[in-house]
Every structure is written in structure tokens, then in C-alpha cells.
Amino acid sequence: MNTPRKLPGSLETNRRLDRWLRINRDGTVTVFPGKVEIGQGILTALRQIVAEELEVSLDRIRLAPADTSYSPDEGITSGSRSIQEGGVALLQAAAEARDLLLARAARRLGVSLEQLSVSDGVVTARSGGGVTYWELAAEDLLAREASGDVPPKPAARHAVIGTSVPRHDIPAKVTGAPAYVQDLELPGMLHGRIVRPPSPGARLTGIDEAQVREVPGVIAVVRDGSFLGVITEREEQAIRALNRCRRIAQWRESATLPEPDPRYLLRADAKTEMISEKSDGAAQSRAVKSLEAEYTRPHIAHASLGPSCAVAQYGDGRYTVWTHSQGIFPLRRDLSKVLGVPEDGIVVIHVEGAGCYGHNGADDAACDAALLARAVPGRPVRVQWMREDEFGWEPFGSAMVVRMRAQLDGEGRVVNWMHDLWSHGHSTRPAGKDGANLLAGWYLEKPLAAATPGNPPLPGGGSHRNAIPLYEFPNQRITNHLVLNAPLRTSALRSLGGHVNVFAIESFLDELAAAAGADPVEFRLRHLKDRRARAVIEAVAAKAGWRKSVQGDGTRGRGIGFARYKNLGCYVAVIAEVEIGNEIAVKRAWAAADAGLVINPDGLVNQIEGGIIQTVSWTLKERVQYDRNGVTPRNWEDYPILTFEEAPAVDVTLINRPDEPPLGAGEGAQGPTAGAVANAIFNAMGVRLRDMPFTRDRVVAALA
Amino acid sequence: MARRAEDDTVSATLIVNGKRHEVVVEPETPLLYVLRNDLKLKGTRFGCGLGQCGACTVLVDGKPVQSCDLPVSAAAGKAVTTIEGLGDAARPHPLQRAFTAEQAAQCGYCASGIIMTAKALLDVNPHPTEAQIRSALKGNLCRCGTHQRIVRAIARAAEEMSR
Structure with missing residues (x-):
């Protein structure tokens, strides 16, 4: 028997064409993506891909919401992989669907394939006569596995791919139409709130439930061990009942958290692994100068603008859950463990939420809603996390420490490079190898354990994402010190360790360039062979009008940062311009990006602009503070983010590579931006900031 | 009451x-x-x-x-x-039209509040400078980093409304 051919992207694991596409008799096409919209515009890009390959107009394309009862299992929408996995799968599936439609048309019209042309689903024979897709559509048409034998269109023939098709979802969102899971309202729906413990690990020792039932509108008080929730008729009643619970519930707390400085990682038990080594004794012998430096980042919150929310309904032993999770199938796996029902007794349906930027409280809220729904069979329950729940309980992007050492030769070339990083793992999403990664499950009377903490493996990597430099150094040693036991819950935050590793690499390269008396742009090019890498650096330097070795004037300066995301994704170079006043302000930024074949240029630009602005916020302002018991920021005053008055103007240049595979770009700008900002501060005032965030206090301390 | x-x-x-x-x-x-x-x-x-x-x-x-x-x-x-x-998808307000024209959303969750703040601004100041727009939005947060598109959309709406 032949081994089946390897198929592109997620088509490999979801091989049937009708899992992805349906041609309808009413003149429409239904697409079933497994990837979900999280504000990145992916669904618009997927529509473009299908319209292009099928040769139908965009307005014929309908998108089915991701739903465990029929969607392809594409795992998690993360890692900038949606185009590489879902996009290329649909590209191939649509190409094959078109091929099948044309074969049927040829038979129907009694002509050869070469005679046929298609325009918006109408197949016409050169000799006259025609038939539409909608007439040819039949149940059996796509009831088969993809063959992998049909080549998608060459880029030169693209008419829809590569154009800035407007996002189809924006008109509804800016006119206030119900668009989010928060807006879902089902008949008979009740409102729930969860009474989270005052700190991680705290145990509920007492609650007078009768006092809670006195609050008007309370339907149920749900307690299972230390998991406590309320269900009411009206939403404001749920908040009143929540506040009542908070006043009267008794908890036993324990001090579980380390000192609030990322360097606690250096003293923790770590699994140490060398992930890259290169050795060249001749080059090493030329070393004349050594440098070392240490860089840190604190824990950072996803801080979604819309706190997590879910709706769940229970009846006859079965659950339906509406959620903004990034992975409906992994969520269902862990829900099954917490709820004690088989996976096929749970339907998980995706509904958009606010932007998440990684693993936030979405999955946990889904579990909360299901646990409450169990108490009121037949009635849907909507659980809305409060702002303090989101800050207090979402998993954070891990604190990290990076130690760099390097040596230069007499000609200003790096001959030895050593990068040691300390971090917690960067994924505790649902469906880990054991346990259950849903917050409520850990607090039940019979608690479930959290999964053994994981760290996505190389080549993409987690804590060590982008730790291996793309620069060419004759000697190098990269070592990952993974601290598995995370006292404060951590998980995937946009770009994972890439933000910190690239920040450290790019900062340290600047320090080396200064030591070598070299211009930062030229110094990078000196160590780079990859032509696409060089091209983005050269493009951003040209666009920003970079002038060689110009020093800042004490208050203004510019810096550059570069990375190829995961060393296998998009290439992004960023130049930042800072102004030092009372605070550090990033006034402008330029970026050049190469994400291979561009599906939607404006969508890509929007992602990179957003990536840069959000990273400026992380880098200048953000830090999850905590004491020995728990997280202290509970609102936007405690955890300020970049405001409209502080956000930079960003100018993005795209380098389209129609002959290269399309790549995601949602996380490509984070590392380069952090490096560019640090380097711009150094350029402005000659002070090197190595500990994020770059607050006023840090500048003052560095100057002292 | x-x-x-x-x-x-x-x-x-x-x-x-x-x-x-x-x-x-x-x-x-x-x-x-x-x-x-x-x-x-x-x-x-x-x-x-x-x-x-x-x-x-x-x-x-x-x-x-x-x-x-x-x-x-x-x-x-x-x-x-x-x-x-203000309007709906079929008959959008100039601000809503400008947000679509500028593709001034990623997740879009902040958009309603920002558009309402902008409406109040344009009602009293039909020709705001960029700095005035940014200042008017100091009570609105955007987490996706769509700030410059949003500012551009408000300026575009102001221009359209004064024609």
C-alpha cells in the first residue's frame, strides 16, 4: 500500500475536502476553518484564499464558526501559524475542489478540460455552453480525501491574494452589532460570577450560603471545594452576590510567591539544556575584547480589553459551551476531565472575544460557565469575568533573565557568542500531557492537578524561541535553563520567549557594535548572510533615513532591532525613535517585513503596527507586580498600558515574496521592537537599560 | 422615577x-x-x-x-x-464609515467607546488637531495597538463631516 502523500498545513491531519469546504446550490460556498478570529483578520485572509483558488467572488463565501461537532481540528490558533497551517490547507482544498468541479463540468458539457474557463463560479466552454458550480454541487463532490496532486495557481495569476481586501467583520463591530461571546444572549439565560480566592492556592474554609441567597435574584450558590460561584437572574445581581461572597467567605491563604524580581529564576531549580553549539578554535584565538551583560523582563499580562467570558448549557448529561478559546478541541479535552463526561458529550463552539494575545482567561471562563451550568440544567449560564479576575488569574507571560557573553576580534567581528536564558515554560494551555489546565479544576473538592508544565520544543521553541541567533558567529553556545515549577501561573504570551531573547540579542549586539566602534546597522549586516534578513534591515534603514553612526543629542535617539521570528517565520526589522522627557516616549517607528507571499497587505501592516505599539507598551510600562501571597494589580491604574497620547506613529514597509510560502506575522515585531527601543535610548543618552520596563525610575537609576 | x-x-x-x-x-x-x-x-x-x-x-x-x-x-x-x-452597517455614521475605510480595528472591542468619545469631540470641535484627538481619547484604552489608525479615522470623519 502506498503511503499517503504529505498534504499542506492542517490538511495533513484533516484530509477530507468536505471537512473544509462545501459548494452550495444557492450560489454560495461554505468554508469551515479550524483557526479562529482573534482580531488578527485571519478569516478575511482565508476568504481571499478560497475565492482565489475556487475563482468565485468574495461575497459568495460563508464562514462556519469553529465548532467541535464539524470543524477540522487545527489545534490552537497561535504562534503566527494560521496562514501556514489553515491558509495553505484551504489553498490546496480549494484548488482541488475547483479541479473536481471542472472535471464534472467537462463531462456535463461533453468537452475537454482545456476548453473550459471559470468566472465567479460560472464554467464556460470555448465552443459555447456553460454550467455553474451551483448546478454541479452535489453531496458526493467533496466527499473524498485531498490528493495533493492539484497545484494551486501560480502567484502571477493571483487576482485576490495580494490585495488589501477590507476585513468583512469591521462594519458590524464599529456599528455596535453583537459580535463577541460577551454579547451572546440565549433564551432563558442566567448570569454567573465566580468568587475567586484572594490568592493562588488559597482554600475556602467557610461561607454562609444563606446570606448569599438573600441577595435579590440569586438562583443558586455553587460550591465545590474551594470553587465558588453564584447564578442570578440579572447581571447586576450576580455582581452584588459576588461582592457579598467576597465579604463573608473565609479563606486560608499561604505565601507561595517568590521575590518580585525576575532574578529569582537564577536561584530556582532548572532543567539546563544546551540547544546550540558551534566551535572554531582559529576564530576563538583572534579574540581581543570580551563583553557581558544581563537582561530581564518581569511577568507581563495579556490584559485583554474585554475580560474573559463564556456561556454554557447543560442538559441530559451533555454540555454546550460557547467560548473565545483559541483551541476548541484542546479545551474540550480538559473540560471532559473536569466535568467527568466523555468528550463526545461536550460541544464547544467558538465565538469571538476581545483580542487575547495568547493564552488568557478564555478557557478558564469556559470551564467556569460549564461548572455553573451543571447546577441549573436546561438554562444557559453566562459567566463574565470581572476586570480584577482577568488581572488576578490569567496566566502571564513568564519573567525571564538572559545572560550574554561575547568576544570581538581586532577587526570588530564577533568570534564567540554565549546566551544563557532562565525562564518558566511558555505553555500551560489545555490538553497538556497529563492533568487538566483549567483554573477551576484545581479548586474542586476532588481537585485535578495542573498538567506538568511544558515548553514548546524547538525549532519554534518556547522560552528558547529565537534564542539561537540568525547572525553568523564562528563560536556560539546557547543554553536554556528551564524553571518548570512556576509559582505564578505562566503561559503563552504573543511571541513567547522571542520578545526577551531578541531584546537581549539585539541590545547586546548594539553594545558590541559600540565596543567595536561600528554603526549598528552595518554591524548587523557584517554578521548576516541570509539575503532576506539583510533586505529587511536595508529597507527599514532606507525608509527611516538611517544615517551612519549618528549619536543622539541627549534627548532624542534612534535604534534598530531585527529578527526572523522563530528563525523560520517572517523577517522583521524595526527602527524606533525615542524622546527622553519626564518619561521615555517612543515617538516614531519604522518597520520592514518579509512574510513571504502576502495574502492581504493591509492586514499584514495592521498586525505589524499593532505588534509594535503593543510591544512599546510592554517594554516601557508593563510589569505584573505581586507580593508573597498574590498578584497585586487588579485594574488599569495598577497596570497602566500605552495610551493614545503615548502611542507612536508607525510606518511599515512590506517586501512581498510571491514565490516564497506565506508566513504569519502577528508576532514578528515584538522582539525587534524591544531591541530597537533599548538601542534608541542608548543612542539618545548613552545609557544602557537592560531591565524592562524602561520606566522613569530605571532611567534615573541608570544615570546615577 | x-x-x-x-x-x-x-x-x-x-x-x-x-x-x-x-x-x-x-x-x-x-x-x-x-x-x-x-x-x-x-x-x-x-x-x-x-x-x-x-x-x-x-x-x-x-x-x-x-x-x-x-x-x-x-x-x-x-x-x-x-x-x-449613530448608525448601522447599512447606514453608517461618518465616524463608523471612516473606521471601516481606515480599517481601524483589530479585535474592535474598544471601537464603540472610542467612536462615542470621538462623536462628543467632533460635536464641540469639528476640526480637531491630531494632538486634540489623542488627548480626547485619554480615557479610552486600545490593547491591540490600533491607535494610529483610529486617530486617522477620526480625522478623516471630521474632514468628511465638514465638507
């Missing part, structure tokens, strides 16, 4: 987007929940419940107000305008 004898609720008259509504709620209920759950106007979003992020901004007698910490009793009898009152 009339207090009802049997419980803590009151009957209040709200004028929302030009329509009168009678609602029976506890008087301290935040306006946000009445808009979303009683009047089914889901466009006004919950972001923090603390008046810090601006996602729930509506106009009360023309002034931008955070509906998450405004008791419904304080809005009774006043003219409330929500995002739905």
Missing part, C-alpha cells in the same frame, strides 16, 4: 437613541447593564466596570460618560446615545 413598594426596584424612564423605555431595576444598577440586557443594545461593551478603559462610553445629554459606573437613576430622563444610535 417611581419607587415600587414590593422590593428595592424603581421604574425609570430612559430616552435612548431617541426612544423612550420604561425599565424596572434597582436604582444603583449601572446604566451599562440596562442598555445591554434590558434594551438589548450590546454595542456598549463591558471592559472594566471601574470607569478606567472607556469601552462602555455613551453620550448622556451629549457628554461622554462611562456607563459602567453611572447608576441608571442618574441617566433617567436624560438623552442617552449609544453606538447603535
